[in-house]
Amino acid sequence: MNFFTIASGSSGNAYYLGLGGQHFLIDAGVSGKKIEHALHKMNIRSLDGIFITHEHRDHIAGAGVVARRFKTAIYATPLTWRYFSRHKSLGALEEGQAKIIEPDMPMIIGGAEVTAFDIPHDASQPVGYSFRTNENEKIVFATDLGHATESVKERLKNARVLLLESNHDPEMLERGRYHRMLKTRVSSKFGHLSNAQAGMLLAEVVMPGKTHVFLAHLSEENNTPMLAFDTVRRVLDGNNITVGGLEVAERHIAGEMHSY
Numbered sequence: 001m002n003f004f005t006i007a008s009g010s011s012g013n014a015y016y017l018g019l020g021g022q023h024f025l026i027d028a029g030v031s032g033k034k035i036e037h038a039l040h041k042m043n044i045r046s047l048d049g050i051f052i053t054h055e056h057r058d059h060i061a062g063a064g065v066v067a068r069r070f071k072t073a074i075y076a077t078p079l080t081w082r083y084f085s086r087h088k089s090l091g092a093l094e095e096g097q098a099k100i101i102e103p104d105m106p107m108i109i110g111g112a113e114v115t116a117f118d119i120p121h122d123a124s125q126p127v128g129y130s131f132r133t134n135e136n137e138k139i140v141f142a143t144d145l146g147h148a149t150e151s152v153k154e155r156l157k158n159a160r161v162l163l164l165e166s167n168h169d170p171e172m173l174e175r176g177r178y179h180r181m182l183k184t185r186v187s188s189k190f191g192h193l194s195n196a197q198a199g200m201l202l203a204e205v206v207m208p209g210k211t212h213v214f215l216a217h218l219s220e221e222n223n224t225p226m227l228a229f230d231t232v233r234r235v236l237d238g239n240n241i242t243v244g245g246l247e248v249a250e251r252h253i254a255g256e257m258h259s260y
Contacts, residue, residue: 001112001137001260003161006030006038008216008249012058014038015141015163019133020111022048025066026129026141029058032065038254048110051101052076053119054126054144055083064090067097075101077116079125103127117155119145122190130155137260139163143217146189148201156205160260163249164202166215166232167192168222176222192217195228199235202243212245212258220251 002018012030016023016039023044028035039045047070053059055076067074067090074090078100084090101107103125106115111134116127121144128142140156143165148156156162173183173194185191193201202213215228225248233246249255 001131001133001135001139001161002257003139003260004042004257005163005214005216005249005255006035007252007254008214008218009251010058010167010217010219010221011251012061013143013217014062016042016044017131017139018044019109019131022110024048024110025050027051027053027059028063028066029056029061032062032069035062035066036069041254042257046070047072049073049075049099051114051116051129052080053128053141054121054123055080055087055089056123056144059144060089064093067093071097073097073099075099077101077103077125077127080123083124101127115155117152118149119152120147120149120190121145122185122188128152128155130159139260145193146191147193147197153201153205156201158207159205159211160207160244161212161214161258162202162206163214163216164198165193165217166195166198166223166228166248167217168194168219169224169227169231170194170196172227173219173222178221186219186222192219195223195231196235198228199232202232203236203239203241206241206243209242210244212247212260213243214247214249216249218248218251
């Protein structure tokens, strides 16, 4: 299992996952050119699928372009596909490129068990993704969730790698220039996790000393990488929880390749 971040934040999200010799993206919310450049730097010249979490632009901006360029499939939930069809969000796709993935119905793709799971966010049918390999290694992607339901917590448990949203600092959000309506949306149960909420969730679900955590989807306006890292670390330390690794996913720069 190979993984690296391409972009992460309120300005765009895209992540690479390699499974069994096949190559996948989770979200494609930056330009096709930027995604292709990041892949080529890692000597990746093909794609076997793009998994979309939901229809917001910072998760799909380059999806159509990349799917056409690599002639690959796009996986999304039924209601997300309905949104795409109504709004022509992805442009023209060839027959067979549109793939439906139902929440809580595992599929075998790339030699791994892939499960989409519902998350609470203000989108048509938003999901996170869990990938479990034949070696029983598990990587989970969970961003854009206003709170963690019990079912979400179950999906996050036993992950070898966990990419989790750590979107904002409540004080920065409150003092910031966002309109009151947007501030309310971000902090709502269908908005985004704060740094402290991310830390408390991690304290419940990580495998102590094993789970490698990537803090993702940081707000450019209402957070900083250092603040996210320090807040989450403080919460974990306060609960006597260690992790196998803790990193902040870069906003504009692709990260290093990790192999598990």
